[in-house]
Amino acid sequence: MAASGALRDGRMIGRLRLASQRLAGMEATSVPELVRWMTAMQAQDLPAALWAVGVRVPGAGLSQVRAAIDAGTVVRSWPMRGTLHLAAPEDLRWMLDLTAERLTRSIAARHRQLDISWADVEKARDLALDRILADGPISRSGLFKVFDHGGQPTQGQRGIHLLGSLCRHGWLVLGPLAGNQQLIAAFDEWIPSSRSLEREEALAEFLLRYFRSHGPATLRDFAWWTQLPLTEARRAFENVRHGLVELAFGGTSYWLSPDVVALLDSRVPGARSLHLLPGFDEFVLGYTDRSLVLAPEHSDLIVPGGNGVFKKTVVAAGKVIGTWALQGRGPHAVVVPELFGDTKPVTAAAEAAVARTAKRYLAFLGG
Structure with a gap:
């Protein structure tokens, strides 16, 4: 070429993106390798982020993705856009160094509204590290109690802004999982080696x-x-x-x-592919212009009312053709797709593809 x-x-752009994102043709070999390859994966919705990894790692189950987070071989923090992402631990520090100052400036007005000064951030840092270094990772609610008792109120979003600041500046990081929440760890303890560039x-x-x-x-x-x-x-x-x-x-x-x-x-993979992607997946969110994979007239069906909450998507041959939802739990759970009205009549082959992909997702949840 x-x-x-x-x-x-x-x-063809959508199909090439499938290949780049390890959704077609080029397979990832492990959870950490996949996250390292993707560089950063949006992860404010934790269950969605876990499937975003799992769908790209053949044979991976939910327990494997969670184990990588628990082992610290994959980390979750706010490396950019003020949004949680998954990243490789060795990459997080240089990402934060690159983006933190600009983001701090962009939210300065909000911090003034919340009465957060740099002295408050430093005080919160000292409170958090004193507690975590003595007793280990702590829940968010537990940390907010530490802040409150130390004279740093957490009401009205003040707590999450303090936490975000401490993570952006490389003092704290989200650590091991506790159910569908993550405990908060000291950055230097949880990530012993992270590159500075x-x-x-x-x-x-x-x-x-x-x-x-x-x-x-x-x-x-x-x-x-x-x-x-x-x-x-x-x-x-x-x-x-x-x-x-x-x-x-x-x-x-x-x-x-x-x-x-x-x-x-040679041959671009993905011509007959069908994927059930989570909400907030990089295939949709990784670009400012999504029109080549998502028809503009369908955007409101993915983000109803532009509310910032992205639905799960059905992607066929690199193009978003509908949404899907999980109904029921455990052995009674079923995947229910809802295709866009202008989608061509669903063939038997397409129905079989949806069934196979749904089976893979359900196996992931149980794995």
């Missing part, structure tokens, strides 16, 4: 890994994904573009890895 080229069929090096790595794991994507997609300045991303991109391939479509430049673009010379 040449260093750049033109793409005639926009539908100079800003230019960190931005170059972020760019390269985003396009390899999410491509085809644009620089605007990357800037939205990280909430880093587009002008800075453009400058840094010159240091990594030689390791990527450009595809032009509709007057826009998309970038992706040479390994994935090489599939255009």
